[in-house]
Amino acid sequence: MRNLVSSTAFLLCLLFMACSPATNIQSEPAPGFALSTYRQFAFMEVSSEVEDAGPNYQGHIHFLKQEIAQQLEQRGLRQVEAADEADLLINLGIVVDKQVQTRETNIITDPPRYIGQRRYTWQSKEVEVGRYNVGTVSVHLVDPVQNELVWQGTAERIISDRPEKLREQIEKGIAQLVEEIPS
Template sequence: MYRFGLIVCVALLFSCRTAQVEVLDRHQDFSLVQYSSFRFIENDGEAFSRDYREKINFLKDQIVRQMEARGLTHDRENPELLVNIGIAVEDRVQTRQTGLVTDPGTFNYIGQRRYTWKSETVEVGRYQQGTMTIHLVDPVMGEAVWMGTVEKVLPRGAGHLQETVIRGVEKLFKQIDRD
């Protein structure tokens, strides 16, 4: 029984650390080997902070590495494939329910040997959930030929954030290779 509990705990720890990758849509004839060049769809209309731009450029560098590893070249003039990136970061609160076993000090004495206890939701911590969506667009067809997303709890340290981005992009491109 102890071994089973240990296996379940280890599985839960590793499942919490992995990124969730999901293919949202795929054109039936899509294959990345059909294309030889790509470029990013730029959004110049909005003013972003320097820190944000640095993080976006790091993300783009990782995507370029993955595309070039698959034989595509980064062509800003006449690409065969367009890459659109969407990023969302959401602040979240982790909670849990109080219980008789975990919170025995929450009994309230109400007189005459009577006690009351009520289960409550308490905050355990705060974290950020990051989601990156990539749309691969064929400019000739005028539509997205592949759409995927990767979702992960973001680490607090800047160095760990880069490692998380690298692993997330790798997982996303492994999914593209499968399709």
């Protein structure tokens, strides 16, 4: 009995952890790449021609750049403003995808649909339950001398609509992403 209770509690913990949104990180370095061989970095221009970008889009890009700069400075690099002075360029890609969460109706528990003249029909169909946004940030590190991509990484997760929660998610996601860059 004791084993049953403890294994049930363990399975419930795993279930709750699996349901919590996590940041999906992917990283791919070029062969022989090491961040320690670079001294200074600069950001490439981010295109801001986005439909439905929202009122705080530029503010979020600025905050994202600040977080990346802070993480790279903690790793020993220095940010410069002019791209021609940097020995490492950072290219950002930002995608926010609006998703619709649905569920399928159940023909056993959901009531039938009335279609007139005493005709009822049981059909399962997709019902919208909610809407959410999935944000993806891709970071490309480019060696301007060789004009080659030396590292690329992406961070993807469900993002919050609340600005303070979104900033917290950006901080954690960028910290996890920059941690994946080989030293």
